[in-house]
Amino acid sequence: MPKEARTRPKLEGVASADRVLTVLTAFRRGDDALELSELANRTALVKSTIMRLCISLEKFDLIERLDDGRYRLGVEAARIGSVYQQSFALEERIVPVLERLAAESLETASFYIRRGNQRLCLFRADSPSPLRMNVRPGDMRPMDESAIAQVLRTFGDRRASDRIAIQLPLYTSGITDPHVASLAMPVFGTERRLIGALALSGPSSRLSADRAAALKAPLREAGERLSSELGAQL
CATH class of the missing domain: 3.30.450.40 (GAF domain)
Incomplete structure (x- = not known):
């Protein structure tokens, strides 16, 4: 018998997770690396917040910070x-x-x-x-x-x-x-x-x-x- 669809729990998401995912999904098809200012424009987040979020993303290899200060998707994103x-x-x-x-x-x-x-x-x-x-x-x-x-x-x-x-x-x-x-x-x-x-x-x-x-x-x-x-x- 097919499994019955489970009712989605009536819970709210976590604001910090939302912000992290906002940065991660700011990258678009064809992007190479993005300036901090471009990430700020795309996410509507302040630069200091983006920098802190990117430090967390770097730990999981989801984002990589280049020597010139730009950010690009990391190898874990590729995986x-x-x-x-x-x-x-x-x-x-x-x-x-x-x-x-x-x-x-x-x-x-x-x-x-x-x-x-x-x-x-x-x-x-x-x-x-x-x-x-x-x-x-x-x-x-x-x-x-x-x-x-x-x-x-x-x-x-x-x-x-x-x-x-x-x-x-x-x-x-x-x-x-x-x-x-x-x-x-x-x-x-x-x-x-x-x-x-x-x-x-x-x-x-x-x-x-x-x-x-x-x-x-x-x-x-x-x-x-x-x-x-x-x-x-x-």
Whole structure:
């Protein structure tokens, strides 16, 4: 028998918790780091209160204070975000695609999402080769000029005009690591919103430009099919 819905207790929230969550939820899609003055504008809280609240948030790695005094979301926020993403059955859609790509390409297949000025490896399927990448789900990497980061940055901004010039899937070699190459393709959901980047990565000695050219078609097909399954109108 289905469980009966429980009546919500008639209790009030905690004011201090409300203020903490007001600061945390002030960050919006596309934000990198925010000045204290911007947080004050968005939350209507005084700066001294925000600073005290951010000290508590820093203890739980939910917010990070940069050397220049700005604030950005911390790694714990990324972890919670990854749990949220998984709760929408992304895993059951994406992981089989990664496993198939890894088996067919013999390279490591992964799925990344953006978290501030970093990219988070959400899912991964290992290459069958003993020589492969060591990035694990939950690991963070910089938003540099690698193919994966470029796809997340360019297609995450719905107003970006430079997306037109990108030939997909995008290939780069030796950016984050001089010995690593990657091939990346955007994955969209409803309203053509970017969900993440589908990627193949491997040693640059093996995943050369010629080899990447041969893998572009299956990666493009996998990305487009996955986007369609997640609600994108292609």
